[in-house]
Amino acid sequence: MTTVLKTEALRREFGALCAVDDVSVEIDSEEVTSIIGPNGAGKTTFYNLLSGRLDPTAGEVFLRGRSGDLENVTGLPPHDIARRGLSRAYQINNNFEGLSVLDNLRVARVSTTDRSTELLSRYHDDAALRESAEDVLELTGLTDVAETEAANLSHGDKRKVEIALSLATDPAVVLLDEPTAGMNPSESEEMVELIKELDETTDTTFVLTEHDIDMVLEISDRILVLHRGELIANGTPDEVMANEDVTTAYLGERQ
Ligand SMILES: Nc1ncnc2c1ncn2[C@@H]1O[C@H](COP(=O)(O)OP(=O)(O)OP(=O)(O)O)[C@@H](O)[C@H]1O
Numbered sequence: 001m002t003t004v005l006k007t008e009a010l011r012r013e014f015g016a017l018c019a020v021d022d023v024s025v026e027i028d029s030e031e032v033t034s035i036i037g038p039n040g041a042g043k044t045t046f047y048n049l050l051s052g053r054l055d056p057t058a059g060e061v062f063l064r065g066r067s068g069d070l071e072n073v074t075g076l077p078p079h080d081i082a083r084r085g086l087s088r089a090y091q092i093n094n095n096f097e098g099l100s101v102l103d104n105l106r107v108a109r110v111s112t113t114d115r116s117t118e119l120l121s122r123y124h125d126d127a128a129l130r131e132s133a134e135d136v137l138e139l140t141g142l143t144d145v146a147e148t149e150a151a152n153l154s155h156g157d158k159r160k161v162e163i164a165l166s167l168a169t170d171p172a173v174v175l176l177d178e179p180t181a182g183m184n185p186s187e188s189e190e191m192v193e194l195i196k197e198l199d200e201t202t203d204t205t206f207v208l209t210e211h212d213i214d215m216v217l218e219i220s221d222r223i224l225v226l227h228r229g230e231l232i233a234n235g236t237p238d239e240v241m242a243n244e245d246v247t248t249a250y251l252g253e254r255q
Pocket residue numbers: 014017018019037038039040041042043044045046
């Protein structure tokens with residue numbers, strides 16, 4: 001096992017509420033890990049702590065990113081954590097919806113280099129840049145829509161672009177937020193296949209949150225279950241499905 005991301009007694013309180021309660025986990029670079037839990041379990045807060053958007057009340061986060069060493073990144077700003085190799089896939093914002101898919105990728109590639117201030121203006125015709133952006137498009141199955149404005153993509157392709165933008169930064173870890181949300185069954189299946197394929201063909205480790213349990217069972221090597229901020233299970237899909245605490249947490253949610 002190679003630990004690529006690790007938390008030690010990670011905790012975040014909002015006033016009297018403890019949204020993430022002393023969570024200690026290690027994410028293995030060889031595994032696709034899903035984080036699940038009923039509404040309000042603390043999944044988003046946990047992601048925000050990993051990516052630096054929120055500071056923990058206590059505890060630590062370690063990342064084995066570009067340096068190759070497991071570094072303590074607790075309290076670092078999001079851009080610094082991203083630069084070190086942890087990428088969170090975000091929805092494409094309005095500024096980028098007017099750009100073609102390829103130009104979105106170029107911007108993402110440039111932003112990983114020292115040339116970030118120049119963005120598209122000077123490097124529009126940079127062949128190496130175009131090629132590396134095209135490589136990511138090919139990896140993510142987006143070559144056919146390279147010249148399409150992001151705003152005009154199908155929902156499924158927009159979600160793929162989010163993953164492509166993350167991959168364009170050469171990350172060690174990508175955090176995906178409900179990658180199949182809002183998709184029809186065939187788009188969901190395509191997304192599952194894409195993530196599996198990227199997991200096999202790249203050095204990137206994928207972590208996801210997801211409400212669709214069938215999708216989670218299909219894609220995950222390991223499942224972490226949060227409930228009221230606590231990590232109540234950490235195991236293979238079979239182990240987690242057989243865990244009574246997990247069933248109780250989900251049944252309690254439905255009552
Ligand atoms: N900024 C905040 N201020 C106060 N309470 C917050 C804040 N952010 C989250 N919480 C609370 O922390 C708890 C965990 O919320 P979080 O959004 O992390 O859960 P979640 O598992 O992502 O839920 P969902 O699946 O519904 O998105 C909830 O009770 C939520 O109301």
